[in-house]
Amino acid sequence: MSYKTLVVHLDASVRAHPRLETALQLAKRFDAHVIGLFAVFEPDPRAFTIMAGTADYYEQHAAARREQRATIERLFHAEIRRAGLSGEWIETHERANDAVPRFARCADLVVVSQDDPTDPESYVGDHFPETTILASGRPVLIVPYTGFFASVGKHPMVAWNGSREATRAVHDALPFLTMAERVSIVSVATSRSEAPDDRIPGADIAACIARHGIDAEVAPNGVASDASVGETLLSRAADLNADLVVMGGYGHARWQELVLGGATRTFLASMTVPVLMSH
Structure with a gap:
């Protein structure tokens, strides 16, 4: 038994890169295929039409989010090539609480992060790690939002x-x-x-x-x-x-x-x- 397919949840948070590094480290150890699943929280744009001036804020936020998404996608492909691994990038517009468990069911291990109360971009849905654990039917590796982990699983x-x-x-x-x-x-x-x-x-x-x-x-x-x-x-x-x-x-x-x-x-x-x- 081994982990041959890993799903790593990616978003626009500051912990997305360290989380990806952890997933790639494990993929190299287990010779696994890596799926980078980009899923973020998208507020309903209609909510921003109620108050004057908020529509412009929403457009600015959406543009910044698109730029962050492009950055993490480029990083994903570059790191996959550098590590000599097979991988694929998937972007979903589903709610993360629905999409991540669904993709995880066809994988051997899913990698997510602990909720980070200091980073608004880390919010992708209520009780996201808990929902992934209870709904995916797969083992879930949760990475803390503080610290860097050069190796995982030696002890x-x-x-x-x-x-x-x-x-x-x-x-x-x-x-x-x-x-x-x-x-x-x-x-x-x-x-x-x-x-x-x-x-x-x-x-x-x-x-x-x-x-x-x-x-x-x-x-x-x-x-x-x-x-x-x-x-x-x-x-x-x-x-x-x-x-x-x-x-x-x-x-x-x-x-x-x-x-x-x-x-x-x-x-x-x-x-x-x-x-x-x-x-």
Whole structure:
């Protein structure tokens, strides 16, 4: 198993180039085809005809957006050629929350960014990373909006709790795990956990992936309240110097409300290293 088709979401934000660099780094490692999917938020131009003077602002903004789009497209093709990879550029005028999951379903991995509250151009739709995780059916690599990541996946930390989502994430991450220099498995017990037994948390999944040739270390079990599992996992990732966290994405969409688990919310808000999530 490997990642042979990568979709990287591109937009007009300042993090588009670093996100592309991460995707190309992975594509080179896995010998993968790269799809650069350009999808941005476009306000309804009719909304700008209501107030005097705003129509001109909209046209200026649209012209600047077209220039930014052309720049990132040129960059995409140049970087693909420089890296010696196969790739294709796709621009869509669909809502990003619809387009990215749809294209991701025909890929092995999708790369997006954490929401950046300091950059208006990073907004492409409400709950975009969360929607991609829950709707795409594919593993989603989320890159933090701060920091640069020269390598991703040399030392993954698996956040393991035995759930369906965590199981899906581990198996979706096998290409990373098999090529990693070190793999750590971390479990965090909560006040609502079942009574402990003789099993070592994480030893079961460690034995499973060992048959794939992965020698994983099982870190000591942590304990936290349910609300602070995310913070505890973030702290463990820092302590272990992990450069990737693999975890299940917990939640569901209910009518127009996106309902997420506590650890998922914490990581999406406060991640310090890239996170691979599967639902």
